[in-house]
Amino acid sequence: MNITVYVSRDSGALAVGAEAVANAILAQAAERGITVDLVRNGSRGLYWLEPLVEVETAEGRVAYGPVDRDDVPGLFEADFLHGGAHPLAQGLTEEIPYLKAQQRLTFRRVGITDPLSLDDYRAYEGYRGLTQALEMTPAEIVAAVTESGLRGRGGAAFPTGIKWNTVLEAVGEPKYIVCNADEGDSGTFSDRMVMEGDPYLLIEGMAIAGLAVGAEQGYIYLRSEYPHAEAILNEAIARAGAAGYLGDNLRGSGKRFHLEVRRAAGAYVCGEETALLESLEGKRGQVRAKPPLPAIKGLFQRPTVVNNVISLASVPAILDKGPAFYRDYGMGRSRGTLPIQLTGNIRRGGLVELGFGVSLKELLYDYGGGTASGRPIKAVQVGGPLGAYLPAEQFDIPLDYEAFIAAQGTVGHGGIVVFDDTADMAHMARHAMAFCAVESCGKCTPCRIGSTRGVELLDRIIAERDKGTDSAQVTLLRELCDTLLNGSLCALGGMTPFPVLSALEHFPADFGLVAETAHA
Amino acid sequence: MSNNINNTERFHSIVETVIERHRHRPGALLPVLHDIQEALGFIPSATVGQIAGGLNLSRAEVHGVISFYHDFRYAPGPQVRICMGEACQSMGSAALLSQATEILGDGVEPVYCLGNCACAPNIDISHAYHGRMSQEKLASLLAREVAA
Ligand SMILES: Cc1cc2nc3c(=O)[nH]c(=O)nc-3n(C[C@H](O)[C@H](O)[C@H](O)COP(=O)(O)O)c2cc1C
Ligand code: SF4
Ligand code: FES
Numbered sequence: 252m253n254i255t256v257y258v259s260r261d262s263g264a265l266a267v268g269a270e271a272v273a274n275a276i277l278a279q280a281a282e283r284g285i286t287v288d289l290v291r292n293g294s295r296g297l298y299w300l301e302p303l304v305e306v307e308t309a310e311g312r313v314a315y316g317p318v319d320r321d322d323v324p325g326l327f328e329a330d331f332l333h334g335g336a337h338p339l340a341q342g343l344t345e346e347i348p349y350l351k352a353q354q355r356l357t358f359r360r361v362g363i364t365d366p367l368s369l370d371d372y373r374a375y376e377g378y379r380g381l382t383q384a385l386e387m388t389p390a391e392i393v394a395a396v397t398e399s400g401l402r403g404r405g406g407a408a409f410p411t412g413i414k415w416n417t418v419l420e421a422v423g424e425p426k427y428i429v430c431n432a433d434e435g436d437s438g439t440f441s442d443r444m445v446m447e448g449d450p451y452l453l454i455e456g457m458a459i460a461g462l463a464v465g466a467e468q469g470y471i472y473l474r475s476e477y478p479h480a481e482a483i484l485n486e487a488i489a490r491a492g493a494a495g496y497l498g499d500n501l502r503g504s505g506k507r508f509h510l511e512v513r514r515a516a517g518a519y520v521c522g523e524e525t526a527l528l529e530s531l532e533g534k535r536g537q538v539r540a541k542p543p544l545p546a547i548k549g550l551f552q553r554p555t556v557v558n559n560v561i562s563l564a565s566v567p568a569i570l571d572k573g574p575a576f577y578r579d580y581g582m583g584r585s586r587g588t589l590p591i592q593l594t595g596n597i598r599r600g601g602l603v604e605l606g607f608g609v610s611l612k613e614l615l616y617d618y619g620g621g622t623a624s625g626r627p628i629k630a631v632q633v634g635g636p637l638g639a640y641l642p643a644e645q646f647d648i649p650l651d652y653e654a655f656i657a658a659q660g661t662v663g664h665g666g667i668v669v670f671d672d673t674a675d676m677a678h679m680a681r682h683a684m685a686f687c688a689v690e691s692c693g694k695c696t697p698c699r700i701g702s703t704r705g706v707e708l709l710d711r712i713i714a715e716r717d718k719g720t721d722s723a724q725v726t727l728l729r730e731l732c733d734t735l736l737n738g739s740l741c742a743l744g745g746m747t748p749f750p751v752l753s754a755l756e757h758f759p760a761d762f763g764l765v766a767e768t769a770h771a
Numbered sequence: 772m773s774n775n776i777n778n779t780e781r782f783h784s785i786v787e788t789v790i791e792r793h794r795h796r797p798g799a800l801l802p803v804l805h806d807i808q809e810a811l812g813f814i815p816s817a818t819v820g821q822i823a824g825g826l827n828l829s830r831a832e833v834h835g836v837i838s839f840y841h842d843f844r845y846a847p848g849p850q851v852r853i854c855m856g857e858a859c860q861s862m863g864s865a866a867l868l869s870q871a872t873e874i875l876g877d878g879v880e881p882v883y884c885l886g887n888c889a890c891a892p893n894i895d896i897s898h899a900y901h902g903r904m905s906q907e908k909l910a911s912l913l914a915r916e917v918a919a
Pocket of ligand 3: 439854855858884
């Protein structure tokens, strides 16, 4: 029997050399007259070990990593094909503590299966949710999602079942399902991992959403920075269609659902749902005033579900295992699991899926192992570029939507960016203002023009801070933040003050201030 | 001169093919612009009228869309992009941006997140991403991959 070897095709793994490693393994095997079955799986999300090479053994998969192409001959010498000892050996993959301690529901297959194999997908519980949904009425599907307590994972945390119900009850045909795969937040890649590592999961979730609200057409609005995800999704859509999981007759039910990938064009604001819809319609991505909600008048003015990739990918398990199963994970009003992304200056960066409630401290130190540089952690930014900077004193906060709101932060899409003590937080505050200026859709004056004023103010503060900052500049900065908070149509302008004010509040010395003046 | 005429003809025939491929689709403008840019490396301003006509839009609408999105450009884009998202900045991408700019000038641009933030810092050279970048690796990649 041939030995099966796994090397990921995830674009994160490819960016650190997985393709060269895969080729080296095939070349070495050929040279030694050994036949191996090389499977290009998704990533396990243990990114500090990528490129990760796994070998199927009687005990389970054995992991080696991070493997450089030059390590490959040595791995053969060490008989890695039978789990041989080697300095890069990590033992059984499933026993790696980082992975073993997780609660992988949405990511249960990612890194295990061949992403494009429908057989693999079905062998690991795939399409059981859709099978259930085909036996249910739309109202029953919506009720199950509502009961699960699932809230949108794209940032706003709105209850998914309630949104679906609005679309179900809305008058107007056709209705649409739009998947928000713009994943613009720095510090996030969980959507990408699902699309590259388990594309049928998203396809299944969207088909269920279609059955739930009576929509027969879906669009995946995918950021242009994800070409690998685009290729994999398109191939998966074709294969799902050929097997009757998409198209005019879903599994012989007579129900239809069609799906298409649409490539975005590099505008962060198009992750905002109404700007996204404008963009899908072929226009400039300008934010629409709400109401009307997209659920009532969305794509082409028709009732539209807009959901994040992870929200949609959470649905199949809810239908398969029941809402109570999902709801039993989590804390407070944050139910289920969150795929958390540990990124930036961190020793063990990767994907950690856990029920809500885990503390930042556990994530940063127990999972993450502290900084990559070995220096103390100074700050973390949670929830993307519009999220607050939190200092070490706040690392006891649990990952929970309400707890983060109380701390003037946001869980957002679950990204955590770590900075060590060399980080300059005044510079990061300036970056937040500059990002807002670059990405503003231009509709509101504070966001369009105020952000550039903010950059100028921070430039002045940074230039003068060694001599002691004039507190009048800081007052102006605060007033500007107030204007942004109150005068913005969407969260791009409205939340840019979060990273700015939190940096000022927690790291006044970086702004040339002593603690009291910063609070004044 | 004759080269220019050849180019203009080539542009127009490519644009025509692309429009034909997408005109039936709702919201066809973005797919059209992406395909033109993939074929030519940029969107020739001389084709704006043709795109507008083919999709039943005004020139102003087409220009408005091209100028709104970072991806679309009237001239060839940079070969190198350095990620300046927060995660990459936490791992020193600002120094990479200065280093690359010193060598390539306008041939470098910042980008905000390539989606590989656990292996920061990241860069993009001719549409291939490279993670865990260092100044030494960048120097050798630029020497090897980038036309001077
Ligand atoms: C500036 C801005 C950018 C956003 N970017 C994204 C994004 O990249 N992906 C996403 O799913 N939601 C993003 N959102 C949130 C969406 O507007 C919307 O809440 C979400 O797609 C709804 O899906 P969900 O309920 O499943 O989270 C963004 C919002 C704003 C204001
Ligand atoms: S806050 Fe900024 S991005 Fe949001 S609608 Fe206003 S101008 Fe556009
Ligand atoms: S911030 Fe650079 S890849 Fe995400």
